[in-house]
Amino acid sequence: MITTSATVDYGFLREIVGRLSQNVLDPSRDYLFETRLTRLLRNEGMTQLEELVEHLRIRKNPSLERAIAEAMTINETSFFRDGRPFELLRTELLPALMEARRLTRTLRFWSAACSTGQEGYSLAMLMRENFPSLTSWNIRIEGTDIRNEVVERARHGLYHRIEMNRGLPARNVVRYFDHVGEDWVAKPELRQLCNFRQANLCQPPLPFHERFDVIFLRNVMLYFSQETRRTLMAGIHKLLASDGILFLGSAEQPSDPSLWNAILAGATCHFRPRSLP
Ligand SMILES: C[S@@+](CC[C@H](N)C(=O)[O-])C[C@H]1O[C@@H](n2cnc3c(N)ncnc32)[C@H](O)[C@@H]1O
Known part of the structure; x- marks a missing residue:
């Protein structure tokens, strides 16, 4: 002990x-x-x-x-973690977003607190696997985390066998990763969709200006004080498109519910920004 x-x-x-x-x-x-x-x-x-x-x-x-x-950060993550948000994106939310963005043909995702990058690569695989027409779109998946070491790993897309066994369907392993010794590395096809960099979510300003269509902010707010959560969520609200989608961790809630509509669908909850008066 x-x-x-x-x-x-x-x-x-x-x-x-x-x-x-x-x-x-x-x-x-x-x-x-x-x-x-x-x-x-x-x-x-x-x-x-x-x-x-x-x-x-x-x-x-x-x-x-x-x-x-x-x-001292806790970097626990896995591919397709808590599968339901990904399934809901596949069945409902992404088709609707693609229709809404059919003229600009651009989609922006942010995996905020991305740890070693599995969330971002899961989004990339979801799109490659289910929406071939998106190959000709401008797709950006941004991943940020405060810990440089995990960001570096995310950038390399290098995963140990144990990490590969957590949440990744077997067919995706050979389709999207190359075997390197004991490890697997994400193929360029995935890596070119993703961009990882170090950023502290609690040190304003947030690291982007352009709005996102989908933000994953999962399993990180639980480490913050109420005040920090409130400030962060106000910043996230500004960075989400008016018809954008926010996913939080299954145990997390927006600190200021007046800014968000909570929507229950696909046995999970996602959030849409309310427009400010
Ligand atoms: C438990 S992991 C969650 C990873 C992923 N979002 C998921 O749900 O699987 C929490 C991550 O938040 C990051 N983190 C903690 N405090 C942060 C901060 N102030 N700014 C940015 N990232 C932070 C940690 O480094 C860690 O990688």
Whole structure:
């Protein structure tokens, strides 16, 4: 069992994480610092969290603070996670959006808090697999995450066998990925639809100006305070097309319901922006 140490000032570390990523860590989970910061300590030539705290008390080190905040993020994700949003896009929402965008032939997606990119690549596969006519459209799938390490992995589209076994239909494996040793790498056909970059959702302004047709903002707001969620959702509202679609995680709700219409369909819930008076 991993325990906490009585001599480590976890509050000091929690403050760094809260300030840089707005992730609110509960003291009951302080033991996570012990496991998540092991590699960072080694890279810094340290063995104990006490040394890290002491080091940061004595001299400012913004890049080390950022590395701590990034290392403490939870990057759990999988292909076609919670399948229902993808199924609803396939059966109803994408056909309707394609009809609405038939003149511009442009569709923009944002996987906000994309982690290692499976959400973005799932969208790319969904379109390639079911809507061949979109090959001649201008399709952009943007993926952003605060953690540089996961963004790099998303960019390379490189996945271990275990990740491939989570949520990916067998036929998609050989159709959309190439085998590289123990791993699989997304084919250029998928990678060219996706663009991944590092961005903090809680550090205004949000990293885009152009509006999106579909935004996935799933399983990240649960780490934020109410106030942070409210600010973020107001920004997301501005970045979604007036007939655009927002998916949140199945346990998440918009903090300001007056901005959104919640729509139950396909055994899942999605959100449409209400127009502001
Ligand atoms: C649990 S994963 C969810 C991944 C994906 N959206 C999904 O539902 O499968 C949460 C992700 O949010 C990212 N994250 C946490 N705080 C963030 C912030 N302030 N800005 C951007 N991304 C953040 C983490 O790095 C992590 O990759």
